Amino acid sequence: MKEISKLLDNNKTWAQNVEKNIPGFFRKLENQHKPKFLWIGCSDSRVPADQLIGVMPGEVFVHRNISNQVINTDINLMCVLQYAIDVLKVKHIIVCGHYGCGGIEAVMKDQTPGLLAHWLENVHDLMERKGKPNLDDMCELNVKLQVRNLALNSLVRKAWERGRNLYLHGWIYSISNGLIHDLCITRGREEHDEARCAAAQRPAQP
Numbered sequence: 001m002k003e004i005s006k007l008l009d010n011n012k013t014w015a016q017n018v019e020k021n022i023p024g025f026f027r028k029l030e031n032q033h034k035p036k037f038l039w040i041g042c043s044d045s046r047v048p049a050d051q052l053i054g055v056m057p058g059e060v061f062v063h064r065n066i067s068n069q070v071i072n073t074d075i076n077l078m079c080v081l082q083y084a085i086d087v088l089k090v091k092h093i094i095v096c097g098h099y100g101c102g103g104i105e106a107v108m109k110d111q112t113p114g115l116l117a118h119w120l121e122n123v124h125d126l127m128e129r130k131g132k133p134n135l136d137d138m139c140e141l142n143v144k145l146q147v148r149n150l151a152l153n154s155l156v157r158k159a160w161e162r163g164r165n166l167y168l169h170g171w172i173y174s175i176s177n178g179l180i181h182d183l184c185i186t187r188g189r190e191e192h193d194e195a196r197c198a199a200a201q202r203p204a205q206p
């Protein structure tokens with residue numbers, strides 16, 4: 001059980017360091033929860049939301065599942081989405097996928113065990129519609145599909161109808177160099193918010 005007690009030891013050290021660098025940090029957080037961002041990412045342990053974007057506790061509301069799916073019948077995500085939009089009043093929802101995603105790869109290789117095939121049906125459908133692209137292209141297409149699903153979601157649309165400045169972003173993370181690539185598919189209340197940056201080029205993979 002050494003590996004488990006190590007985690008608790010790490011926690012003590014981390015809490016002490018945070019308190020040393022920012023005195024009163026935890027006490028202050030106790031009474032406020034006002035993140036501006038909702039992160040919808042993959043469960044992959046190599047893609048930890050907070051660390052990648054350099055934020056402290058309290059700054060990003062997080063939902064993660066296998067291959068960062070946005071499925072409108074997923075009660076878990078729908079509750080997170082409603083809470084984020086209506087209670088926390090986040091301004092940005094970020095769908096962040098990653099290259100080399102194991103869930104996407106499993107679909108492409110037709111190696112999805114049990115429930116995973118069910119969970120990733122939309123990815124399977126996407127792959128067939130797009131003529132079986134390569135893995136990295138599929139990972140990007142998956143993010144684009146999930147941002148589209150969000151844009152069609154009734155919770156998001158109602159927020160837009162109420163005049164809320166709520167923005168949807170599609171990002172993809174490269175495990176091999178630690179960098180996030182903005183897919184430039186940002187959408188907001190106005191249709192034209194989509195074209196925030198003109199030419200989205202995929203960065204060279206090391």
Ligand code: CO
Pocket residue numbers: 042043044066067068098100101102103
């Ligand atoms: Co993944």
